Amino acid sequence: MNIAGYLTLIVVVIDKTAAVSLLTDDNVQNSTNQNLVGVNGQNVDVFRQLLNQETIIRMTLVKNVHALMKDMLTLKENLAVAEQKISVLKTEVQELKLENHVLKNESKVHSRRLSEMERNVTQVSEKHEVFQRNIDIERKAFELNVSDILADIKIEVRYLSITLLDLNAHTRQIESDIPDIMDQKILAMFESVNSSLENFNATIAATDNKFSVQLSDLENSHSGVLSTVTGYMNKTVDSLKVELKDAQIEQLKLSSTVTSLEMFRMNLTNTKCDLQKKVAFTAGVTSTSSTWNSGTLVFPVVINNIGGGYNPSTGVFTAPTEGHYVFFVTVVEYSTQYSRVDIVLNGSSKVRTIGDNNAAYQTGVNMVVLRLQQGDTVWIGHNSGKGYFTDSIPITTFSGFLL
Incomplete structure (x- = not known):
C-alpha cells in the first residue's frame, strides 16, 4: 500500500471513532439517562449491553489508532528514507544523463572513426588487390625468368658433365699411359x-x-x-x-x-x-663478386684435383688420407672494399690473409702446413670485408697438396 492509501485509511478510522464516540460522551450519556426514566428494566439491560459493546469497540479502536499512529511514524521514517533514496536516485539519474550525453558524443566520435576505418579498410583492400595483381604479374615474370635461368643452368650442367666426362676419360688415358711410358x-x-x-x-x-x-x-x-x-x-x-x-x-x-x-x-x-696415393688440387673463381661477405668462399673452377679431395660445389677440401698437407690461398680484394679471409681447419681458423683498402685490388696471400687425419675438412672462410676480384683466368685461387 502506498503513502496516500495509508493517509486515507487513517482519516476514515478517525471519522468512525468520532461517530461512535457520540454514544459515550457526556451529552449522550445524560440523554440516555434521561430517556431511561421512561423505559422499562428490560430495555435497561439492552442499553447496558450496548454500552459495554461500545466500550469494547472504543478500546479496540483506541488500540487500532495507536497502532496506526505507530504505523504513521514508521511511514514517516520510511518516507524520509525514501526521500533520501529518491534524492540519491535523482542525483544518479542526473549523472546517468550526463554519462548518456557523454556516451552519445563518444558514440558519434566512434561512429565517425568507424566510418573512417571502413573507408581506410576499403582503400587498403583496393590497394591490396592492386598489390596482389602486381605481385602475380611479377611472380609470373619471375617464374618465366627462373625457368629460362634453369634451362640455361641445365644446358651449362650438360656441358660441364660432358667436359667432366672428357676430363675423366683423358685422366684415365693418362693413368693407363703412364705405366707404358715408364716401361718404355x-x-x-x-x-x-x-x-x-x-x-x-x-x-x-x-x-x-x-x-x-x-x-x-x-x-x-x-x-x-x-x-x-x-x-x-x-x-x-x-x-x-x-x-x-x-x-x-x-x-x-x-x-x-x-x-x-x-x-x-x-x-x-x-x-x-x-x-695412386698422391693428393693435390688447385681451384679458382672466374667471376668477380662485390657483395660476398660471409660463409665459405667457393672456388668452382677446378684446375686439378688429384685424389678427389676438393668439392667445387661447397669449396671444402676433405682429406682422403692422413698426413701433412700444404695449403695456399690468394684473394684479391674488390676495388677498395678491404678483404680478410682465413684458412679454416674443422671450423678453427689457422692463418689469415689481408687485402688492405689503401689502394684498389690489393692481394692477400698466405700458406700453411697442417697435419690432417682422414676426413678432416679445410676451407676458406670470410673474416671481414666484402667482395673479391678475379678474371677469366683465375686470380683468386685455393691450392693444396699432400707432402
Whole structure:
C-alpha cells in the first residue's frame, strides 16, 4: 500500500471513532439517562449491553489508532528514507544523463572513426588487390625468368658433365699411359746400358786380340832387338796390367751402374705405386663478386684435383688420407672494399690473409702446413670485408697438396 492509501485509511478510522464516540460522551450519556426514566428494566439491560459493546469497540479502536499512529511514524521514517533514496536516485539519474550525453558524443566520435576505418579498410583492400595483381604479374615474370635461368643452368650442367666426362676419360688415358711410358723408358735405358756393355766387351776383346798379335810379332822379331823388345814388352806388359786393372775397375763401375739402374727401376715402380696415393688440387673463381661477405668462399673452377679431395660445389677440401698437407690461398680484394679471409681447419681458423683498402685490388696471400687425419675438412672462410676480384683466368685461387 502506498503513502496516500495509508493517509486515507487513517482519516476514515478517525471519522468512525468520532461517530461512535457520540454514544459515550457526556451529552449522550445524560440523554440516555434521561430517556431511561421512561423505559422499562428490560430495555435497561439492552442499553447496558450496548454500552459495554461500545466500550469494547472504543478500546479496540483506541488500540487500532495507536497502532496506526505507530504505523504513521514508521511511514514517516520510511518516507524520509525514501526521500533520501529518491534524492540519491535523482542525483544518479542526473549523472546517468550526463554519462548518456557523454556516451552519445563518444558514440558519434566512434561512429565517425568507424566510418573512417571502413573507408581506410576499403582503400587498403583496393590497394591490396592492386598489390596482389602486381605481385602475380611479377611472380609470373619471375617464374618465366627462373625457368629460362634453369634451362640455361641445365644446358651449362650438360656441358660441364660432358667436359667432366672428357676430363675423366683423358685422366684415365693418362693413368693407363703412364705405366707404358715408364716401361718404355726403363726398357730403353736397359737397352742403352746393355749396348754400352756389349761395346765395352767388344773393345776389350779387340784390345786382347791386338795385344796377342803384337806379342806374336815380337816373338818373331830379330834376336838383336830381343833385349830391347824384352824391355819393351816388360813395359808393355806393365801398361797392359794397368789397362786391365782399369778395365776391371770400369767393369766394376758398370756393375754398380747396373745395380743402380735396378734400384732406379725399383724406385720407379715404387713411385708408380705412390702415384695412386698422391693428393693435390688447385681451384679458382672466374667471376668477380662485390657483395660476398660471409660463409665459405667457393672456388668452382677446378684446375686439378688429384685424389678427389676438393668439392667445387661447397669449396671444402676433405682429406682422403692422413698426413701433412700444404695449403695456399690468394684473394684479391674488390676495388677498395678491404678483404680478410682465413684458412679454416674443422671450423678453427689457422692463418689469415689481408687485402688492405689503401689502394684498389690489393692481394692477400698466405700458406700453411697442417697435419690432417682422414676426413678432416679445410676451407676458406670470410673474416671481414666484402667482395673479391678475379678474371677469366683465375686470380683468386685455393691450392693444396699432400707432402
